[in-house]
Amino acid sequence: MDLLTEALESMRTGHPTSIRTDGHAPWGLQLPSTAGAGFHVVLYGSCWLVPVDVRHLEPIPLSTGDVVFLRSGARYILADHPATLPEVPGPERYTKAPPIGSVVLGGSGPRTTLLCGNYHLDMARPHPLVRQLPEVVHLPTRHGRHSELNAAVQLLGAELDNPRVGSDGIVPALIDSLLLYILRAWLDEQPAAAKGWSAALRDSAIAPALGAIHDAPSAPWTVESLAVRSGLSRAAFARRFAVLVGEPPMAYLTRWRMTLAAKLLRDSDMPLTTVAAQTGYSTEFAFAKAFKREYGIAPGGYRRQARAA
Template structure:
């Protein structure tokens, strides 16, 4: 079970929105806050990112061709050829385009910078702890041989965007979806090996198998003892290590994952409530509905009606 993929899929509420932004100096673009996670890939040229994080405005960040930016909570930020250049606001039309990836042209007649900009629609009301533990801003450089898989994904995207061919309508959305996994994998590779948190939990020889077991079979009657057996540790040692790395006790995380799985099934399928209850470890529809309402504040049926995903987004 790929815990990273499952965790991200559990938060996904729609397909990514993306647009190719072409700026010719002088240019500046203010991106308003978005509900989800923002990303930028510099396809050619260079520019500056001026982020506004939860702690307030941050120092400008220089971006060059091949750089990738991930903004965990979609904060307001500015992209510009130079700090100080006036920045217009990206309006509602920014992502409204019938093309495979929309095009947005801005600026004067100077040097060209081309970026792929967009956001991943993620449920920020109940974020998976893997995502909530991420830095607000991740800046990855793919030059000089760093992160070869991420580099390849960026190069493939640029090739498809520069010269769309037969199959591009399927390839580009899949590459943009995959880009999020490549970004997080590259960031985890850069994390110190002795740091706590999900970046190390997913690679830890004891904790990773326990997480994979819960993700693969949330309906199982897992106990701390049975999970410790998967980890090859004593009950006490496992519970302490899990709590340190993941940020909560094993059975608390199991309940969270069961509810997260249930919400995803309600959004993405028409499975009967009894089937959803069985797949998430509840012996009756009543017990499941009570637990779900306690976690989400509404009954499963009401949640399904309010949050059902479009068919095309589920199929993506």
């Protein structure tokens, strides 16, 4: 099982939204806070990313090919210079044209072209892999770094500069895939001595145990049976798992089961007894009790809220 893909899919609550932004100096754009995670790709030119809500971060210079992932969807400013006052364009400023809409800002100076967007992720209960990301992931792709991510950026730029037959399908698919390329590139950058999920996914003992949980979440896993998968003793496995993953094995198993249950409740009409069975609970009552303990609401109520949102 591809743990990265599955972790992200468990958090998705909708398709990405995006817009092409053309800024001519002097220009500035204030980005509102969002419920998911933001991203920006510099297709041409250069600019600055200026934090608004995250006080400990300094403005970040961006150049052609740079990709930025904003984990929490906090407010930021994009501008030709950190001192440029931003604007918040109204809906009338946006042009709706295939494959995505666009907005043009600023004066008559040098141009910067960006793809700006939002991934709709459930950030109320993020997967630990996403929760452990830094607030801003900045990935320069120039000088041969991150070849796959760079290729995706170049393909996006080509499709947006010259839309042709098929662009309406190609661009959304590329934007959707971009999230995996971003996180893969970030994981590849982590040092061998790193802790957390970047280390857990590479660890020869913990990765097989995580794979087993994700392959068969309904199986009657115990610390002992997972330790067998890892090739470690029970005590050594439990310690190593908690250090790398950030929580004990059984706590992660419960979290993952509840995450899958929430997704099944949101995205399907599956009966509660079936949801319970697929997430490792022998009765609907036991499942409902565990779900309410995690989410503070009964499964049926959660499903109704999710459908009404």
